[in-house]
Amino acid sequence: MAKAAAGGAGAAGGRPLRADARRNRVRVLDAAEAAFAAKGAAASTEEIARAAGVGVGTVFRHFPTKKDLLMAIMEARLERVCALADALVDEGDPATGFFTFFGWMVEQAAAKRTVMDLVDQEGIALERAEPTQALRRAVGALLDGARRAGTVRPDAALPEVLALLTGTCQAAMRAGWDARLRERTLTIIFDGLRPAGAR
Amino acid sequence: MAKAAAGGAGAAGGRPLRADARRNRVRVLDAAEAAFAAKGAAASTEEIARAAGVGVGTVFRHFPTKKDLLMAIMEARLERVCALADALVDEGDPATGFFTFFGWMVEQAAAKRTVMDLVDQEGIALERAEPTQALRRAVGALLDGARRAGTVRPDAALPEVLALLTGTCQAAMRAGWDARLRERTLTIIFDGLRPAGAR
């Protein structure tokens, strides 16, 4: 059901997809990811279909709604982001893991339009979705580790950290943003996140 | 001519508008400001016309293009913002003026959708427009004052400050944003902007 809602149409009964259907599904997913990354949610279904080399009917058979397609891609992206966060939680240095993750997210945002951007631009309520919660937990763990390691101030809580993260990601998508500006902006935010007297 | 560029159609030759035309013009402007504030650039012309109590034809006579209407409103809003910034430059305390302005902008953004948001959502190049430059200058002046007063670190330049400002404004428009979260977020950013060891 969660799978069906996420765009797993055609597999409602659990029957495996035919080989060509499976092939087309990933083609559509790839084309849509590229199109959405480049033009945001304004990318039209027809142009996605053309890029994927299939007809629009095929796109809509796999993803009954444009929203479903959007959500499938966002969940995939969220999972990737989440995987990095989890890896940093498990294996990374707690003192730097949080900052590494923050910087990486912002860097991604400059190239691809942000997950969050697509979310609220379409008014899709993904707040309660499982992957979002997982990401929240992972970032929370990184934040906790950094606080315990003394590299992030103790009074910095998750909501404001997420606000800073999404805000900076959005700023990164604007014209004139480059690596130098990114460094300078992150320097200020990171300094603000450090404990008093620990620059 | 600035007026004509800003959507002053019908006054091309400089002839003053008829009384009813003038009245309708401000009605449209007011309705459009409210509609754009509530729904962003997605607000349709017809609903703006209805809210203003006029026909769509009237809207398009005054503002030949939706873009013109958008720009007229943004320029007006920019001018207001600019006026506050200038007032703080002239009369305020340089040590706090910059922070006051920053906080005020973010607070505005939570209620009305940001100027910047409307700008790039429609792909309108307002970068070179005169009011934008004026705002840039005003914020630059506030920043200079604060740096000289020692309340902002000397290595914080205008581009990253504007990135932080627009990013935070955008974060402020998201769900779950309230006064408490605003304070906590601004605390972190402001601390990051302060000189080392000056919390």
Added chain:
DNA sequence: CTAGAATCGGAGTGATCACTCCGGATGTCA
């Protein structure tokens, strides 16, 4: 190989939008 089911392709549908056009209403000036 073949029957039959699963899938495909893309013209067609209905809705929405920005924008146009012109007969009628209204303000203005003598």
Added chain:
DNA sequence: TGACATCCGGAGTGATCACTCCGATTCTAG
């Protein structure tokens, strides 16, 4: 007050989208 330029209203236009439908095509089981 009357004549006339100006302005108004809103039905109409063409373009764009998300989404549907069904004959043609392709896969797969036997």
